[in-house]
Amino acid sequence: MIRIENVSFRHGPTNILHDISLTIPKGGITALVGPNGAGKSSLLSLISRLQTLQEGSITIDGLPVDTTPNRQLAKVIAILRQDSIVASRLRVHELVGFGRFPHGRGRLTEEDRAIVGQSLQQFDLADLADRFIETLSGGQRQRALVAMAFCQGTDYLLLDEPLNNLDMYYARELMRSLRAIADEKGKTIVIVLHDINQAGAYADRIVAMKDGRLIADGAPAELLNTDILESVFGFRMPVEVVDGKPVALHFR
Amino acid sequence: MPDRRLLYLGLAALLCVAAFMTIGLRGNIGFVLGLRAAKLAALLQVSVSIAVSTVIFQTVTGNRILTPSIMGLDALYLFGQMLLVFLLGGMGYAALDPQFKFGGEVLVLMALATGLLLPMLRRRVDMGLMLLAGVIFGVLFRSLHSLLARLIDPNDFAVVQGASFANFNDVRTDLLVFAAVLTLVGAAIAWRARHVLDIVALGPDAATGLGVTWARTVTGLLLLVSALVAVSTALVGPVAFFGLLVVAVAERLVDTRRHAVLLPAAALTAVFILVGGQTLFQHALGNSSTLGVVIEFAGGLVFLLLLVLGSRK
Numbered sequence: 001m002i003r004i005e006n007v008s009f010r011h012g013p014t015n016i017l018h019d020i021s022l023t024i025p026k027g028g029i030t031a032l033v034g035p036n037g038a039g040k041s042s043l044l045s046l047i048s049r050l051q052t053l054q055e056g057s058i059t060i061d062g063l064p065v066d067t068t069p070n071r072q073l074a075k076v077i078a079i080l081r082q083d084s085i086v087a088s089r090l091r092v093h094e095l096v097g098f099g100r101f102p103h104g105r106g107r108l109t110e111e112d113r114a115i116v117g118q119s120l121q122q123f124d125l126a127d128l129a130d131r132f133i134e135t136l137s138g139g140q141r142q143r144a145l146v147a148m149a150f151c152q153g154t155d156y157l158l159l160d161e162p163l164n165n166l167d168m169y170y171a172r173e174l175m176r177s178l179r180a181i182a183d184e185k186g187k188t189i190v191i192v193l194h195d196i197n198q199a200g201a202y203a204d205r206i207v208a209m210k211d212g213r214l215i216a217d218g219a220p221a222e223l224l225n226t227d228i229l230e231s232v233f234g235f236r237m238p239v240e241v242v243d244g245k246p247v248a249l250h251f252r
Numbered sequence: 253m254p255d256r257r258l259l260y261l262g263l264a265a266l267l268c269v270a271a272f273m274t275i276g277l278r279g280n281i282g283f284v285l286g287l288r289a290a291k292l293a294a295l296l297q298v299s300v301s302i303a304v305s306t307v308i309f310q311t312v313t314g315n316r317i318l319t320p321s322i323m324g325l326d327a328l329y330l331f332g333q334m335l336l337v338f339l340l341g342g343m344g345y346a347a348l349d350p351q352f353k354f355g356g357e358v359l360v361l362m363a364l365a366t367g368l369l370l371p372m373l374r375r376r377v378d379m380g381l382m383l384l385a386g387v388i389f390g391v392l393f394r395s396l397h398s399l400l401a402r403l404i405d406p407n408d409f410a411v412v413q414g415a416s417f418a419n420f421n422d423v424r425t426d427l428l429v430f431a432a433v434l435t436l437v438g439a440a441i442a443w444r445a446r447h448v449l450d451i452v453a454l455g456p457d458a459a460t461g462l463g464v465t466w467a468r469t470v471t472g473l474l475l476l477v478s479a480l481v482a483v484s485t486a487l488v489g490p491v492a493f494f495g496l497l498v499v500a501v502a503e504r505l506v507d508t509r510r511h512a513v514l515l516p517a518a519a520l521t522a523v524f525i526l527v528g529g530q531t532l533f534q535h536a537l538g539n540s541s542t543l544g545v546v547i548e549f550a551g552g553l554v555f556l557l558l559l560v561l562g563s564r565k
């Protein structure tokens with residue numbers, strides 16, 4: 001369980017997060033949605049201790065993120081950032097293998113290799129395994145980064161806009177993989193999405209943010225509603241039900 | 253594949269070492285061999301310390317163009333040396349045991365370098381800014397160095413003046429033992445950290461996510477880099493572009509940035525260029541004092557090339 005209590009965050013004089021409290025139970029997919037600049041990435045950075053906590057507290061399975069040793073946290077939570085930079089002259093399988101670092105401090109056992117192979121398979125990277133990262137397309141690189149985070153084998157997976165650069169096929173594949181991981185392995189996934197319909201189709205719960213505050217929280221069926229979406233994104237969009245699932249027609 | 257290339261590189265370096273020791277042996281063979289061995293030991297230490305410190309420095313700063321010497325670390329070392337003379341006075345300084353003195357200089361450099369660079373590396377700073385800071389540091393410490401040189405007694409000045417420019421021909425053999433210990437310990441620490449270095453290369457955020465404590469790790473690595481820079485600067489004087497040349501060549505030879513391969517590859521490339529070059533200049537070209545100039549020239553070209561290629565990307 002991720003427990004966020006009264007977290008506020010500021011960059012210099014600007015308040016970026018205002019008194020956020022949120023509990024994410026173990027298991028399932030939670031989608032974080034909201035307009036640009038709402039504070040989604042900031043919140044993920046705080047949960048994953050990439051930013052230092054200023055006010056409030058965050059615990060993961062009871063471990064406070066600000067005082068637990070970094071090594072220990074790396075076995076509990078993995079993060080994919082929105083704008084990961086990747087060092088060059090690295091092959092895809094090497095990068096994915098780095099995900100095992102918290103477990104063996106760099107020495108790959110047979111088991112580690114098996115997990116790396118499985119991650120490559122899972123994200124359809126087996127054919128690209130020996131390519132240099134810098135020779136990949138944006139979407140292929142994004143998949144490699146997701147595979148690396150998955151390879152870390154943590155119970156909690158934070159993904160900041162993992163669908164960036166992915167085509168329709170791979171966006172759907174990735175969401176299905178995440179659904180399978182959550183269902184079969186009991187992993188807890190927090191994912192930032194801009195496509196509200198992906199959130200509606202795959203998430204168990206949607207949390208909406210705006211201007212550094214949580215403004216809506218509920219199951220997709222509750223949240224995909226014209227009024228609520230207007231309060232989050234600032235314009236009205238019709239919501240239709242297709243095959244029993246709500247679909248927002250945001251492009252019209 | 254990289255392993256095979258590493259083997260060839262090792263053989264090439266070994267060949268250079270053998271040639272250095274054996275070509276043109278004349279006269280009192282035992283005596284000449286002894287002299288050559290001492291010089292070889294110094295060249296090997298310089299190769300290893302420059303190669304390893306440059307690889308680590310590039311990994312920590314996240315780019316291929318910066319080296320410790322481009323960031324002015326060797327200028328800082330010379331400044332520290334001058335500062336010690338200034339504080340202790342030439343007589344006191346000259347009277348000190350060279351190994352002891354060297355130890356003090358190493359510590360001064362480690363403290364100054366970490367104090368200056370750490371604030372910049374807490375987060376990774378943009379390369380242009382780092383480069384600019386390096387140029388400014390370099391100029392600043394060279395100026396402070398000459399300012400102190402003017403302030404101190406001319407006799408004192410003679411004590412330090414000797415070691416202010418690179419000379420691969422005339423190495424300081426009196427520091428060999430202490431420098432050897434530093435180089436070996438430094439290389440061993442770097443080797444043990446090879447996997448951590450792979451992770452550090454991914455940047456502060458990814459490294460933190462993978463369980464590396466960024467500030468502590470980077471501080472340790474910077475201390476290591478400063479100690480190694482002190483070794484090479486003390487033995488042969490400041491070298492600007494040799495490290496850059498060596499790492500750029502090694503990286504292309506082994507075609508990977510994994511430190512388990514790159515660290516030994518860079519060290520072997522350095523040995524190949526330095527010991528091989530020294531042998532060539534000494535025996536074939538008959539003028540070994542120009543090696544430093546040639547190496548710096550080639551390294552400078554690589555620097556420009558990397559800048560041009562990098563800026564076009």
Ligand SMILES: Nc1ncnc2c1ncn2[C@@H]1O[C@H](COP(=O)(O)OP(=O)(O)OP(=O)(O)O)[C@@H](O)[C@H]1O
Pocket residue numbers: 011014016034035036037038039040041042043082
């Ligand atoms: N380093 C910084 N300095 C100052 N302000 C910052 C900094 N980083 C982020 N911000 C501000 O914090 C706010 C929240 O940013 P954040 O990246 O968390 O938004 P986000 O919800 O992830 O947006 P997006 O959908 O565009 O990724 C924004 O207004 C942004 O301008």
Ligand SMILES: [Mg+2]
Pocket residue numbers: 040041042082160
């Ligand atoms: Mg964001």
